[in-house]
Amino acid sequence: MRKSFILSSLLLISLFATAQNKKPNIIFMITDDQRFDGLSIVQQEQGKAARFSYLQTPNMDRIAKEGVRFRNAFVTLSLCSPSRASMLTGQYNHINGIVNNYQPFTDSVNTLPALLRTAGYKTALIGKWHMGSQKGKRPGYDYSASYIAHGKYYDCPFEVDGVSEPTKGWIDDVATDYAIDFIKKNKDHPFALTLAFKAPHGGWTPPKRYDKLYDNVKLTRPVNEKDKPAYVSFIYPEYAAADKELFDWTDLYGMKRVIPYWETVKGADDGVGRVLDLLKELKLEENTVIIFTSDNGYFHGEHALQDKRAAYEESMRVPLLIKYPARFPRGKIVDEMALNLDLPSTMLELAGVKPPERFQGKSLVSLIQGKQKDWRKSFLFQYFYESNSPTPTLLAVRTDKAKLVKYPHQDDWAELFDLEKDPYEMNNLYNKPEYSSLKEKMEKEFEKQLIETRYKDPKNAPKLPLDDNGKYIPYKGKPNQ
Numbered sequence: 001m002r003k004s005f006i007l008s009s010l011l012l013i014s015l016f017a018t019a020q021n022k023k024p025n026i027i028f029m030i031t032d033d034q035r036f037d038g039l040s041i042v043q044q045e046q047g048k049a050a051r052f053s054y055l056q057t058p059n060m061d062r063i064a065k066e067g068v069r070f071r072n073a074f075v076t077l078s079l080c081s082p083s084r085a086s087m088l089t090g091q092y093n094h095i096n097g098i099v100n101n102y103q104p105f106t107d108s109v110n111t112l113p114a115l116l117r118t119a120g121y122k123t124a125l126i127g128k129w130h131m132g133s134q135k136g137k138r139p140g141y142d143y144s145a146s147y148i149a150h151g152k153y154y155d156c157p158f159e160v161d162g163v164s165e166p167t168k169g170w171i172d173d174v175a176t177d178y179a180i181d182f183i184k185k186n187k188d189h190p191f192a193l194t195l196a197f198k199a200p201h202g203g204w205t206p207p208k209r210y211d212k213l214y215d216n217v218k219l220t221r222p223v224n225e226k227d228k229p230a231y232v233s234f235i236y237p238e239y240a241a242a243d244k245e246l247f248d249w250t251d252l253y254g255m256k257r258v259i260p261y262w263e264t265v266k267g268a269d270d271g272v273g274r275v276l277d278l279l280k281e282l283k284l285e286e287n288t289v290i291i292f293t294s295d296n297g298y299f300h301g302e303h304a305l306q307d308k309r310a311a312y313e314e315s316m317r318v319p320l321l322i323k324y325p326a327r328f329p330r331g332k333i334v335d336e337m338a339l340n341l342d343l344p345s346t347m348l349e350l351a352g353v354k355p356p357e358r359f360q361g362k363s364l365v366s367l368i369q370g371k372q373k374d375w376r377k378s379f380l381f382q383y384f385y386e387s388n389s390p391t392p393t394l395l396a397v398r399t400d401k402a403k404l405v406k407y408p409h410q411d412d413w414a415e416l417f418d419l420e421k422d423p424y425e426m427n428n429l430y431n432k433p434e435y436s437s438l439k440e441k442m443e444k445e446f447e448k449q450l451i452e453t454r455y456k457d458p459k460n461a462p463k464l465p466l467d468d469n470g471k472y473i474p475y476k477g478k479p480n481q
Contacts, residue, residue, distance in 0.1 A: 032201040034294035036317035059273030067323025078296040090344035090359030105131040108139035127175035127196035137162040145178040153205035176271035199264035206263030230413040309391040380449040384461040404442035
């Protein structure tokens with residue numbers, strides 16, 4: 001019996017060593033517009049403060065429980081195409097040039113998938129690409145099964161290596177089918193798969209199995225719904241008063257918006273579960289890195305806003321989960337700030353590839369393993385004006401304790417928040433004399449970040465609508481973008 005125990009132990013050690021030495025498979029899963037608190041494990045952690053306590057994301061939670069959860073993960077520009085470009089290039093958008101949702105991404109050489117392919121990986125992009133209305137095989141990948149722009153939730157045509165194919169069913173179920181087929185075909189070779197879900201992007205149409213899932217839940221209004229940014233009162237003066245609402249609660253905060261949003265998240269969670277189950281079935285689980293995140297957050301009435309883009313927490317914070325049984329602990333929580341810029345460097349390090357110097361993010365590996373002594377305490381956030389949105393150009397610095405938001409050409413809109421005392425960003429301190437020392441400190445950090453990130457105004461951003469005095473001209477569109 002002792003001999004059998006020794007042999008079993010040696011076998012386990014051998015299997016672990018093999019997993020350590022073999023290139024890990026990498027599966028990168030991205031949802032679209034999923035808020036940082038859009039996980040049932042986070043809602044449970046928030047307790048009485050949870051606004052969406054009814055959420056059901058058991059499979060996303062599995063990654064968190066079996067891996068590492070980042071409480072403070074952020075994007076550096078809260079918009080679909082720019083965020084995805086940063087996760088391809090490891091660079092800020094003022095560097096990589098993708099500053100809005102209307103630009104194709106054509107680089108097939110200097111990107112994460114291209115570097116992984118050079119390192120011997122079979123690479124694939126399945127699901128949402130969303131770089132404008134770009135068609136064709138996705139650059140830098142060996143294989144792609146994707147759709148044009150946002151696609152549609154049901155019966156969406158996919159382009160398989162650039163060739164259009166009709167599909168039947170809910171879009172993220174179909175994408176997961178393609179992903180499962182890719183994994184099965186490449187199970188004996190290192191692969192790097194990006195599975196990009198459409199959910200929970202607008203046009204919310206959940207799978208039919210969940211279209212009544214949350215119909216009877218209690219809806220809760222956001223505590224900071226009346227704390228509007230200054231530009232809202234400027235653009236929509238009729239809503240300047242605190243008690244004036246931009247949106248109808250029943251229609252837009254409730255059943256027609258919030259509920260189907262979360263029902264589509266539940267559909268994407270099913271896809272996550274199918275992938276996790278397949279890895280276990282194929283005995284690939286131990287040596288596969290799973291990274292789950294979103295391209296940006298989303299407002300559900302906070303600050304009287306919908307959509308994303310602005311520099312408030314609900315927009316810029318995202319879920320981030322990483323699981324790698326061969327090397328990473330189970331159930332670890334990391335509180336340090338992680339960025340979407342960090343993910344390419346992280347994946348390259350795990351693949352045994354040195355991240356290029358042009359990457360502006362940091363690998364998260366040493367942080368996860370508890371070997372990182374110093375870590376970032378601040379980062380730059382940005383958004384560039386688009387002609388179809390009321391959100392103005394803005395630049396912000398976010399530290400572990402505070403936030404400064406600046407609006408070029410409108411100094412009177414500036415915001416300063418003490419995030420330790422005011423996590424919902426309800427009390428703007430910028431013009432309060434008693435906080436002048438915090439303001440001065442944040443101004444210095446802002447200038448420091450501009451230098452460190454090599455900031456420059458992007459040439460390809462639309463021109464700001466300014467009057468003869470250099471001030472914003474009010475946006476003429478509807479408030480609920």
